[in-house]
């Protein structure tokens with residue numbers, strides 16, 4: 001590869017590789033999660049009407065958000081702070097396991113492509129439980 005081409009391709013990669021502020025990045029991913037859940041929660045509770053297309057759009061967004069949460073990149077040594085519990089840096093594998101479970105449950109809910117409220121509740125319930133479970137251990 002010629003050098004200018006290499007430099008150009010490295011410049012393209014840099015923004016995704018360098019996490020200038022991991023605290024801001026993980027908090028903005030979490031905020032987006034919160035917004036998506038504010039749309040899905042009332043539907044699951046029967047307070048808003050079930051619409052398959054709306055639900056699928058939200059599940060797709062939730063899945064994309066979940067898969068973008070890279071524990072190694074977002075919780076590096078030295079990024080202690082925000083509302084992230086100190087326990088994270090004593091047990092990064094524990095956080096990773098909780099995150100993997102969440103990713104799997106959200107991916108499964110999206111893959112289930114629920115077409116009615118009952119199917120949506122079955123698919124969504126396990127995914128939603130991860131929020132509180134992880135926060136209890138890893139969020140101050």
Ligand code: HEC
Nearest residue numbers: 027030033034037082083084098099102130131134138139
């Ligand atoms: C694997 C662990 C984990 C899972 C699963 C998880 N969170 Fe979080 N969440 C955290 C951590 C850690 C923080 C604190 C981040 C910080 O402040 O640095 C946080 C913070 C938040 C915040 C506050 C963000 C801010 O700073 O304003 C919201 C809102 C939130 N989470 C929503 C959710 C929702 C909704 C779900 C489920 C759909 C969820 N989270 C799933 C670990 C998790």
